[in-house]
Amino acid sequence: MTLAQGGWKIPVSVLVVIHTPALEVLLLERRNAPGFWQSVTGSLDHEGEALAETARREVREETGIDAASAGHHLVDWGLTNRYEIYKRWVSRYAPGVTHNTEHVFGLTIPAPCAPVLTEHLAYEWLPWRAAAEKCFSWSNAQAIRELPLRVRAPAD
Numbered sequence: 001m002t003l004a005q006g007g008w009k010i011p012v013s014v015l016v017v018i019h020t021p022a023l024e025v026l027l028l029e030r031r032n033a034p035g036f037w038q039s040v041t042g043s044l045d046h047e048g049e050a051l052a053e054t055a056r057r058e059v060r061e062e063t064g065i066d067a068a069s070a071g072h073h074l075v076d077w078g079l080t081n082r083y084e085i086y087k088r089w090v091s092r093y094a095p096g097v098t099h100n101t102e103h104v105f106g107l108t109i110p111a112p113c114a115p116v117l118t119e120h121l122a123y124e125w126l127p128w129r130a131a132a133e134k135c136f137s138w139s140n141a142q143a144i145r146e147l148p149l150r151v152r153a154p155a156d
Helices: 051-063 087-092 128-134 138-145 147-151
Strands: 012-019 024-030 040-043 073-084 099-108 120-127
Touching: 012 051, 012 138, 012 147, 024 051, 024 128, 040 051, 051 073, 051 099, 073 138, 099 138, 099 147, 120 128, 128 138, 138 147
Parallel strands: 012 099
Antiparallel strands: 012 024, 012 040, 024 120, 073 099
């Protein structure tokens, strides 16, 4: 977890759906919430950090994958979600902060790989429909359900 100046998380984050051209999606099981499966997520490190840089940094920190590698394509989907921060995590934010704004990205990589887990317990590569069903977050599930339309690939 990265903390901004003052020790509080910034309530602006990225969600990065890592997937293959065949629409296999990487999901990670949270270390601090076993049973909660998600894509890569993370908050800005500092005010002014570019969203694409946040996405690249979080992917690298959480999986060891370099989003800038040859054959990898990071795309800002232009999709923004605003949601209430889960009560279990609201204490990470400054007093009075109750909502987060999430910016969705997709990262296409050529084939499934074994990520280097630093903040998670486990990983799975799943077909997009199964991945959407497994996510605990509605916004993550929604993003994965849009994957076939966003990458214009076969649905299954």
